[in-house]
Each structure stands twice: as structure tokens, then as C-alpha cells.
Amino acid sequence: EVQVVQSGAEVKKPGESLKISCQSSGYSFSTSWIGWVRQLPGQGLEWMGIIHLRDSLTYYRPSFQGQVTISADRSISTAYLHWDSLQASDTAIYFCATAMDGNFYWDYWGQGTLLTVSS
Amino acid sequence: QSALTQPASVSGSPGQSITIFCTGTNSDVGRYDFVSWLQQHPGKAPKLIIYDVTYRPSGVSHRFSGSKSGNTASLIISGLQAEDEADYYCCSYTRSGPTYVFGTGTTVTVL
Numbered sequence: 001e002v003q004v005v006q007s008g009a010e011v012k013k014p015g016e017s018l019k020i021s022c023q024s025s026g027y028s029f030s031t032s033w034i035g036w037v038r039q040l041p042g043q044g045l046e047w048m049g050i051i052h053l054r055d056s057l058t059y060y061r062p063s064f065q066g067q068v069t070i071s072a073d074r075s076i077s078t079a080y081l082h083w084d085s086l087q088a089s090d091t092a093i094y095f096c097a098t099a100m101d102g103n104f105y106w107d108y109w110g111q112g113t114l115l116t117v118s119s
Numbered sequence: 120q121s122a123l124t125q126p127a128s129v130s131g132s133p134g135q136s137i138t139i140f141c142t143g144t145n146s147d148v149g150r151y152d153f154v155s156w157l158q159q160h161p162g163k164a165p166k167l168i169i170y171d172v173t174y175r176p177s178g179v180s181h182r183f184s185g186s187k188s189g190n191t192a193s194l195i196i197s198g199l200q201a202e203d204e205a206d207y208y209c210c211s212y213t214r215s216g217p218t219y220v221f222g223t224g225t226t227v228t229v230l
Contacts, residue, residue, distance in 0.1 A: 035219070037165075044122070044224035045157075045165065045208050059218050095164055104153035104212045105170035106219075112164055 002026040006096060006110035012086050012117050019082040020113045022096030034079035035106055036070060037095040045095075051079055052101075086117045123148065123209055123222035130228040136197040141209030141222045142190060149190035153212035156185060156194045160205045169194060196227070204229050 007021045022034060035050040049060040051070045058070050069082040079096060094113045097106035124142040131137040141148065141156075148154055156169040167176055169185040172192060182203075184195045192211070196203055209222035 037221075044206075045159075045210075045221045046122075047219045047221060050218060061218060097165075103170075104151070105155040105167060106157075106210070107167050107170070107176060109164040109166070 002098075002108050004096060004098060004108045004110040006094075006113045009114040010116070012115070014085075014087055014117055014119055016086050016117075017082070017084050018086060018115070019080050020094060020115070021078050021080050022110050023076070023078045024098055024108070025077065032101060033099045034072065035097045035099065036068075036079075036081050037097065039093045039095065039112075041091065048081070048094075050099075053077070053079070086115075088117050088119075091115060091117050121220075123211060123220055125207075125209060125222040125225045127223070128226045128228065130230055131196075131199045132230045133199055133201065135199050136195060137199060137227065139194045139196075139207055139209075139225045139227070141192040141194070141211075143192070143211055143213075143220070144190055146215055147211040147213035147220055148187065148192050148209075150214060151212045152187065154185070154187060154192040155210045156183075156192075157208045157210060158205050159208065165208065199229055201229050203227055 003025045033050050036048040038046045048064045049070045051058045072079040096110040098108045099106050129137050152172050154172045157165040158168050159165045168179050168183050172187045173185050182197045186193050207225045213220045
């Protein structure tokens with residue numbers, strides 16, 4: 001059974017750094033992509049970027065380039081989303097999802113990580 | 120990368136059929152047969168219900184079907200049921216990036 005499990009909810013202050021995680025099991029992680037999606041409060045889904053687990057090839061949506069860093073550790077089947085300096089506007093739910101090589105759809109989703117940034 | 124355009128809301132009575140349209144451009148929906156649809160219930164993660172325009176993942180009800188014409192993809196929900204109340208998002212591969220783009224989302228209400 002495939003499972004995609006994300007790290008728990010976070011409450012941070014503006015200016016702090018943060019790295020959240022997304023771990024997959026029961027899946028051919030090394031031949032798959034991981035994508036990160038943002039959902040602002042009461043809003044729709046937005047792609048942030050995607051990373052390939054074999055070689056860490058990464059693509060960012062232009063509006064997120066330089067704002068976050070996506071990375072991965074293939075040895076533990078885990079992808080990460082990192083902020084150097086959080087802002088209140090980063091308050092959102094962040095989802096990760098997986099897509100196998102050669103597929104162009106995201107079939108397994110994590111449960112979401114709620115991030116609250118407030119002073 | 121602009122979001123794909125969907126109606127904000129669609130409603131129908133139990134048993135009826137509804138269609139949700141998703142309009143893109145010739146850089147995404149019109150260029151590739153890589154349109155998928157996701158269902159999201161309140162407070163839950165999105166769930167894949169249609170991929171590659173017309174295919175249903177295992178376990179997804181046959182009441183969900185998809186199609187595409189030109190730059191517009193469609194999700195049809197037939198035999199509408201109360202459990203179908205949710206937000207629905209289309210998603211397409213796009214040559215811009217290369218990456219993906221979501222639709223603006225549609226809230227389905229069962230009257």
C-alpha cells in the first residue's frame with residue numbers, strides 16, 4: 001500500500017526558517033517525481049515546484065523561484081520544502097504529491113501540513 | 120503561468136448530471152492529453168479522479184468521466200450524489216516550466 005506522510009503542523013514567527021517533509025512508502029520512490037502544492041486559506045491549489053527523486057532535478061513555478069527551496073533525500077524516500085525567512089503570507093496548507101516517471105498525473109497525496117506564520 | 124479557468128460553482132439535484140469545464144490555452148490543455156481532475160472535500164487532501172483526460176484510477180466511481188475538445192477539458196458527474204459535494208480542480212501539464220497548472224476550482228453543490 002502506498003503511503004505519503006507529511007510532517008506535522010507548524011506555528012512560526014516571521015523571519016524564522018522552516019523545513020517540512022514528505023515521506024513515501026510502498027512506492028518506487030527513486031523513479032518518481034514529488035510535487036509541492038500550496039493552498040492559501042479558503043483558496044485554490046497552486047503548484048510550487050517539482051523534484052525528481054533519482055537526480056534531484058527541480059523545476060519551480062516562477063512566482064516561487066527564490067522564495068522556497070525544494071530538496072530530496074533518496075535514501076529515506078523523503079522530499080523537503082524549505083523557507084529561509086518566513087512571512088505571514090506563507091500561512092497556508094502545503095500538500096505534497098507523487099507522480100511516477102512517464103506519468104503526467106499526481107496519484108498519491110500527503111495529508112497536508114498546516115503552516116501558521118504569526119508574530 | 121495563469122491558472123486554467125473553471126466556473127466558481129456548479130449545482131445539481133440528486134440523480135442529475137453536471138459538467139464542469141476547464142479552459143486553458145494551446146500551451147497546456149490544448150497541447151497535451153495530460154489533463155487530470157482532482158476532488159477535494161473540506162479539510163481533506165485532493166484525490167485524483169480522472170487522469171490523461173479520460174481515464175479513471177482504480178476505485179473511482181464510473182459516474183465520473185472526462186473529455187477534451189481543443190483548449191477546454193470537461194468533467195462530467197452523472198447520477199449526482201450527496202457525497203459528490205466537494206471542490207473540483209482540473210490540472211494540466213504545461214510547456215511553461217515545464218511543470219503543471221491547476222484550474223481555479225469549482226465548488227459542486229448537491230441541492
